[in-house]
Amino acid sequence: MSRVRSVFVCRDCGAETLRWEGRCPTCGEWNSLDESVASQLDVRAGSRGTKSSRVRRLGEANGERSRRITTGFGDVDRVLGGGLVPGSVVLLGGAPGIGKSTLLLQLAGDLVGRGTAVLYVSGEESAEQVALRADRLGTASDVDFLASSDLEDIVSALHRSRPAVLCVDSIQSMSSRQMTSAPGGVAQVREAASALQREVKAAGVACFLVGHVTKGGALAGPRTLEHLVDVVLHFEGQRSGEHRILRSSKNRFGSVDEMAAFRMGAGGLEPVPDPSALFLSQETTETGGAAVAIPVHGSRPILAEVQALVARARFASPQRVCTGFPGRRLAILLAVLEKKAGVALGEQDVFVSVVGGLRMADPAADLAVVAALASAGADRPYPSGFAFFGEVGLGGEVRGVSHGEARLRAARGAKLTRIVAPAALERELTGNADVLFMRHVREIADLLEREAAP
Secondary structure (H helix, E strand, O other), rough: OEEEEEEEEEEOOOEEEOOOEEEEEOOOHHHHEEEEEOOOOOOOOOOOHHHHHHHHOHHHHHHHOOOOOOOOHHHHHHHOOOOOOOOEEEEEEEEOOOOHHHHHHHHHHHHHOOOOEEEEEEEOOOOHHHHHHHHHHHOOOEEEEEEEEEEEHHHHHHHHHHOOOOEEEEEEHOOOOOOOOOOOOOOHHHHHHHHHHHHHHHOOOOEEEEEOOOOOOOOOOOOHOOOOEEEEEEEEOOOOOOOEEEEEEEEEOOOOOOOOEEEEOOOOOEEEOHHHHHHOOOOOOOOOEEEEEEEEEEEEOOEEEEEEEEEEOOOOOOOOOEEEOOHHHHHHHHHHHHHHHOOOOOOOOEEEEEEOOOOOOOOOHHHHHHHHHHHHHHHHOOOEEEEEOOOOOOOOEEEEEEEEEEEHHEEEEEEEEOEEEEEEHHOOOOOOOOEEEEEEEEEHHHHHHHHHHO
């Protein structure tokens, strides 16, 4: 018998309080407390406490590690850190219609084709609907399927079929019969995710959970959902476009910010072998305000074109608009350009965009953004074949970054012949005649004067 109590749960941080308040006492958000009925459930009799915990040395646990399960999608395995870890929970989030279910169904089909048992659970579609998609994709016909949103039914099916991989689409549609709150609510999502996590870890089953996102792009549900899972993947892209990007923001088994690119075709999602081609402009005409950056996402350098536009301000406060680059970082770079390099853009509207919708968080993209801003301010383009990487300090110095050799190889693979790099890497990158080393941002103006196309 479950013990039931009424609590108020914060939608943003997941904190609980026994009474309603206008402001969450934990995170400070206003009007974020929702009433829910919390209960301590036992979804399967005897599911807890059957295996007593004992103290072990880490060396013993290390020897009992299971090998990873490869999905058949090399890029997905790389984003996961080398494949699926038995007993892990992976949360796959994305906007409606972006292709989360398509990706999951293709992964399930490939896993079954490689001899891995998969149980696919859908709480939003019937078996006939999913079968139609599977026929179109030409895969997943041998996947075990369960159309249910009932948590107890899913746990029971998991124990009966004993798959190696469990796919749940979606976690917001799951609910427990022992709770009175509506499906998708804070209490239901938290309890469903917690119960599934306990079951798959006890059984050594890798689990995919599909999650919805809010209008702001954040994962829907309590914040504790992201803390509960082992891996958080974001599936992004424009619904009207054909390209999709899969990136990780949390990974207990590998590096974060890994990225994989896909193309949506008639037969489903196809991996893009060279993602740099998505983020480089196909136009051969040289235009002012464009520069090629070489940021590293996880362990992989990706080439991306940065475009900048400078225009006369129409209002008293100039605009600063960024797409794919942190706005606060742009404000710092504009101040450094004006103070240390004499490029005054403070009284003008500045717009910065990364081609292809890529989001650059690597500090090594600073130098390319500075180069694009200087080119836009002078309205003079760089010759084709230039690429930039390096972090810019508050004193205007160009700081060294990691993965110098990998960035050079990526640039040369894209047939870029002139690479501008930090002077701090001169010893590491010695013998590369196509590299121009830069110590200070004031050298950008000299570079424009000397190299800019007429």
